[in-house]
Amino acid sequence: QVQLVESGGGLVQAGGSLRLSCAASGRTFNTYDMGWFRQAPGKEREFVAAISRSGASTYYAGSVKGRFTISRDNAKNTVYLQMNSLKPEDTAVYYCAATGNLLNLWVPAGYDYWGQGTQATVSS
DSSP: OOOEEEEOOEEEETTOOEEEEEEEOSSOGGGOEEEEEEEOTTSOOEEEEEEOTTSSOEEEOTTTBTTEEEEEETTTTEEEEEEOSOOGGGOEEEEEEEESOOTTTTSGGGOSEEOOOEEEEEEO
16 A cells, blocks of 8 residues: 655746645555646546656646656655646646556546645636
């Protein structure tokens, strides 16, 4: 099992940046592929980005490609989401998630473990 704790959310103006972190417990972090999802009020949870266990492969939703960057530091058991050029429509609770494989990386059901989420709010 792995436990995930997100941090780094907050309030930022449009055009600004935030860096989210997700710290994982346990010594098996490098055996998990990781993803970030977000959920806005009244909307379904949606895929944002994913990264393979080695960090060699990354995947992005079209709405964030070119603005967000996912990365990981296996020595620190942490995955990051750097969010630049933020827009009001990026406002959501952001969740990190862990999975044993990326066969279904685009959907929440493809992940086994979830953090509690961190709120990111972008004002116009």
